[in-house]
Amino acid sequence: QSALTQPPSASGSPGQSVTISCTGTSSDVGGHNYVSWYQQHPGRAPKLMIYEVSKRPSGVPDRFSGSKSGNTASLTVSGLQAEDEADYYCGSYAGGNNWVFGGGTKLTVL
Amino acid sequence: QVQLVESGGGVVQPGRSLRLSCAASGLTFRNYGMHWVRQAPGKGLEWVAIISYDGKNQYYGEFVKGRFTISRDNSKNTLYLQMNSLRDEDTAVYYCAGDRNWNWFDPWGQGTLVTVSS
Secondary structure, eight states: OOOBBOOSEEEEOTTOOEEEEEEOOTTTGGGOSOEEEEEEOTTSOOEEEEBTTTBOOTTSOTTEEEEEETTEEEEEEOSOOGGGOEEEEEEEEOSTTOEEEBOOEEEEEO | OOEEEEEOOEEEOTTOOEEEEEEEESSOGGGOEEEEEEEOTTSOEEEEEEEOTTSOOEEEOGGGTTSEEEEEETTTTEEEEEEOSOOGGGOEEEEEEEESSSSOOOSBOOOEEEEEOO
């Protein structure tokens, strides 16, 4: 199972919006609405930010939103804040009781 | 307060074995499927294995190739990962994570570092 494809880096100024893409195949991202996104600060455990493509867990700011088109999912962070600077990973159910993650995107707040 | 606490990591020689544990509190453990996910130093997340809420079903990433075994003891609210025939490339932080719906990872533990080195 190959990893999902994410850009290695993304950046934006405070208050701006940034979108991170996550490209897979029809077996994973495109085949299920089970895409999730995780935020990881250095030295910390990942934290669930989005599940089932576009749903936000309780406590996650509504500045974070998710979407999907075909084999590509996206995470958008609006109104960037300094604390949003972190690594972001997408994950997807890949069928056959397998899961796959993206390679991660380092988000820098300029 | 929901908490997953991993333990059992350390330095081990190639070819040897190690057993990781993940103690759960603040959640109804028996209602959760449970994953192990690993992260090599400076690298991304890699899914390792999942076990169903009742322990009856286990599934593994392709790279495991029969070397790892995931198990759980719901009476002790604890998840395990038995790792045999360890290789240098198994060096990583190993996280346990809950999954109530068999499709996302939440909550996560803080991770335990496994270093395979001679």
